[in-house]
Amino acid sequence: MSLRRAVVLAAMAALPICDLSAQTLPASIDKVPPELRDVYSQNAAVINALVQTATGTGRSVSERLDAFQQLRLSYPYLVTDVAVTLTKDDNTQLALAGTQALATRVVMMNHSEPPGGNHGHTAPGDPLAAVLEALRQRLEDNRLEVRAVAAAALTSLNDQAALSKIASLYEGGRLNDQEAVRYFTLARPSAAAGYVEKVLEKGSNAAQSEALTYLAPLPDYRGKIRDQYFLNKQRTEEIRATAARVLAKSDPLFSTYALQVTQDPSAPAEVVKNIYSGVLSKNAEVFDRTQLESFENSVKRTEALRPEVDFGPLRQQLRDIKG
Amino acid sequence: MAQPLFPVDRLPHMRFARGYIASSQSGRWVIALVFGSLLSPVSVSLAHAQILGQIEMRDSATADDYLCWSPVQARIRLATSQPADVSVTVKSVPLGPAGGQVQFMAATSAPITRATFTPVPELALTLPKDGGWVRFLVAGRRASRGSKDALIRAELPNGAGAIVQLPVMVRVRKDAETLTTAERAAFLRALAAWKTKPGLTRPTRFEDYYTAHDDAFSWGIHSNFGTQVSNFLPWHRAFLLNFERELQQIDPAVALPYWRFDVKAPGLFSAEFLGALVPGSTEVRFSNTNPIRGWSRGQGEALRRANQFDQQGPVSPNNLLAIVCRANEAGCSPQNAVQNELYRSVTDRVELNYHNGAHAGVLGWLGAGTSPSDPLFFLLHANVDRGWAHWQESRTRFVSDGQNEGSYTPTGRYPGATIPQRVREGLYALDPMWPWGPKSGDAGTPNDPRDDWLPYRFPFPSVPGMPFSAADPPTPAKMIDYMNVGGVNPAHGSCYDDFDFEGKDPRTN
Numbered sequence: 001m002s003l004r005r006a007v008v009l010a011a012m013a014a015l016p017i018c019d020l021s022a023q024t025l026p027a028s029i030d031k032v033p034p035e036l037r038d039v040y041s042q043n044a045a046v047i048n049a050l051v052q053t054a055t056g057t058g059r060s061v062s063e064r065l066d067a068f069q070q071l072r073l074s075y076p077y078l079v080t081d082v083a084v085t086l087t088k089d090d091n092t093q094l095a096l097a098g099t100q101a102l103a104t105r106v107v108m109m110n111h112s113e114p115p116g117g118n119h120g121h122t123a124p125g126d127p128l129a130a131v132l133e134a135l136r137q138r139l140e141d142n143r144l145e146v147r148a149v150a151a152a153a154l155t156s157l158n159d160q161a162a163l164s165k166i167a168s169l170y171e172g173g174r175l176n177d178q179e180a181v182r183y184f185t186l187a188r189p190s191a192a193a194g195y196v197e198k199v200l201e202k203g204s205n206a207a208q209s210e211a212l213t214y215l216a217p218l219p220d221y222r223g224k225i226r227d228q229y230f231l232n233k234q235r236t237e238e239i240r241a242t243a244a245r246v247l248a249k250s251d252p253l254f255s256t257y258a259l260q261v262t263q264d265p266s267a268p269a270e271v272v273k274n275i276y277s278g279v280l281s282k283n284a285e286v287f288d289r290t291q292l293e294s295f296e297n298s299v300k301r302t303e304a305l306r307p308e309v310d311f312g313p314l315r316q317q318l319r320d321i322k323g
Numbered sequence: 324m325a326q327p328l329f330p331v332d333r334l335p336h337m338r339f340a341r342g343y344i345a346s347s348q349s350g351r352w353v354i355a356l357v358f359g360s361l362l363s364p365v366s367v368s369l370a371h372a373q374i375l376g377q378i379e380m381r382d383s384a385t386a387d388d389y390l391c392w393s394p395v396q397a398r399i400r401l402a403t404s405q406p407a408d409v410s411v412t413v414k415s416v417p418l419g420p421a422g423g424q425v426q427f428m429a430a431t432s433a434p435i436t437r438a439t440f441t442p443v444p445e446l447a448l449t450l451p452k453d454g455g456w457v458r459f460l461v462a463g464r465r466a467s468r469g470s471k472d473a474l475i476r477a478e479l480p481n482g483a484g485a486i487v488q489l490p491v492m493v494r495v496r497k498d499a500e501t502l503t504t505a506e507r508a509a510f511l512r513a514l515a516a517w518k519t520k521p522g523l524t525r526p527t528r529f530e531d532y533y534t535a536h537d538d539a540f541s542w543g544i545h546s547n548f549g550t551q552v553s554n555f556l557p558w559h560r561a562f563l564l565n566f567e568r569e570l571q572q573i574d575p576a577v578a579l580p581y582w583r584f585d586v587k588a589p590g591l592f593s594a595e596f597l598g599a600l601v602p603g604s605t606e607v608r609f610s611n612t613n614p615i616r617g618w619s620r621g622q623g624e625a626l627r628r629a630n631q632f633d634q635q636g637p638v639s640p641n642n643l644l645a646i647v648c649r650a651n652e653a654g655c656s657p658q659n660a661v662q663n664e665l666y667r668s669v670t671d672r673v674e675l676n677y678h679n680g681a682h683a684g685v686l687g688w689l690g691a692g693t694s695p696s697d698p699l700f701f702l703l704h705a706n707v708d709r710g711w712a713h714w715q716e717s718r719t720r721f722v723s724d725g726q727n728e729g730s731y732t733p734t735g736r737y738p739g740a741t742i743p744q745r746v747r748e749g750l751y752a753l754d755p756m757w758p759w760g761p762k763s764g765d766a767g768t769p770n771d772p773r774d775d776w777l778p779y780r781f782p783f784p785s786v787p788g789m790p791f792s793a794a795d796p797p798t799p800a801k802m803i804d805y806m807n808v809g810g811v812n813p814a815h816g817s818c819y820d821d822f823d824f825e826g827k828d829p830r831t832n
Contacts, residue, residue: 031549031550033549033550033552033667033671035667036667036668039668069639069641072676073641073642073645073672073676074645074672076549076671076672076675076676077549077671100683103683104675104676104679104680104683105548105675105679106548106683107679107682107683107686107690107691108545108674108678108679108682108683108690108691108692108694109545109547109548127548127550128547128548131548152629152630152686152687152690153683153686153690156629156686156687156688156689156690156691157690157691158691178603182603182604182605182629185604185605185606185627186605186627186629186686186687186690188621188624189621189622189624206603210603210604210605210606213601213604213606213625214606214625214627217619217622217623217624217625218622218623218624219622219623220622246625249616249617249625250617250619250623250625277611280611281611281616281617282617284611284612317611317612320612
């Protein structure tokens, strides 16, 4: 007997009423498409047993998880209420399972843009609105695993309420900058660039680097990243090197201002390396023989001046290009 | 003894008269050999009269010579008149130990179904002396590993040599983790080239794709949280086929791989393939030699994902099991005996559990309506489509007449504005689907939004000998029997590496 069947049978055996044919489904039957309600009604006893086991505090965690998983797989229209209950459970595994189920529900559904807000799901009792709200509540969950699932799902949907809440938690010190920027960068720039910019201005090195990778490719931020981060000698090597890597990929004018940095003996080694690597990667297919030779000569000159720069990977790349 | 001239792999690529044997420029090679004795597997002699032959697939010298598992019409003839009829045996010869293999069947006027499919590894044919065509059928038996690595060779009796051989490819959708380096590189090169292709309604075809998917969200391609009827499975099958054909216009040897998202995929989530996450970041990095490096959208946004799955899949293998199993099988729900017998009961389960689970695992660009902007979308959906194919296989749900609730609902055609409880036009089995159908915009009954479509449309890319074109748009019904195991609608020319025409796993061949 399979584990899942054993769980179902065990759950059914524990029901106080054993006349299974007399079972009726909970009120959430109205969430089942009309043409499938007969099938659900025929399986009412099994469904009720699964719901009771999944939400029953007297059951072991593994029994509850198995019952919930079986409910998800077999009776998906009746999962939401159970999942919402589980998201608040003290047990992290159960809370995570509930939150993941809600995230799985909410992605790839119809999310129209405002007006109307809430992705267009403004009608009272709208199932998507309820799921969104339950997920937003998890943003304040103290457990990182649970919070991260909710936050990543909502920000991927460009959920304004979630972005605003995450910003508030970050400003209030309840989320660190690396976690906050990680969520922000999953949303579109039209929804999240402003939040990412705040992290860029005052975050840690690691958070600033992440913010740079998000903002530097955007034309509206390119000039700022170039002048205030890449060319700014007051910035750390990590920040400038990240800016070099991203600008090299995204700014068509990068080589016009970046190669002069390679002539600066004070430019950090990692920055110099990323400039050359980025320029070559961007132009590998368009360089003709003359341009490639010119580039290689520039590398040689810099290598002579700056022996501490690791050009090993670049040399390999050049060999690959030249065949 | 006749002196051998040169082995077959050193034969110069000969050009012949148009309509006879096409040139290399058309991608079609027929190597003419000479009737003679053999010292090596195929060698030639000038000691005998020449007999040249010709083989065509799908009755066309210009059609692509690409196969899936479904039987395809082929024909063979002598290129020059001979004093008497000539007997030959057509055989499958793989190029290399891992080359593709085909199988054969005698021609029949009746449609080929699973019940009537009786392939053989070799087929004896008699070619008329006057050069008349002789028909036969060819089907893939083992997937190719490279472009046209399966030869259909017509050999004369008694080891007298071959009169013609036609290189073909058994081109199937494979698990992305099993692609060879060359297959992966070809796919990525085609993907990179496709991304910059001019669009029909947007600057690039790439933008066409992800905006069309987003636009169609509220028009029934998803079930909206299981609250509405959708054409989710057939619409995405058509969307993928459209995409795959556009890749094949760039490189005909490319088939869309699938991401088995219920197991780990370390190869796929690498910088050399569809990108690896920078640790602790949502940034996706590509190697400097990856053709799709720098993947971006809009005004330069760089690709973002929340998670990658190089250690385990985002959904449990139980997900697919729960969809395809029957009630009396181990680990299966009692409801499967009844509920899963109908399409309506399975489509939302495939969507809400199997498909959403993968999207929700990765998130970032893959977590919203514009998800085709992440190239992983296409591999994810190929696996969703494969999941539908598994369910179809488990219950033989291939009836494509548009009236069978087991295979698809809603059945029939959009019933018109006066019918209550009707759903949107384009969702019914026999309706053309947007964006490939003939309609766009507010073209139906005034003030009835259910027969309106979005204001732009795409012509389906046509391939000689295959279904679908601007004039033959996909309907849900036409998407059901993708291998034509029912012998009604033509096979799509796409198939998976783990089901052949007979429903067996061809990887064991």
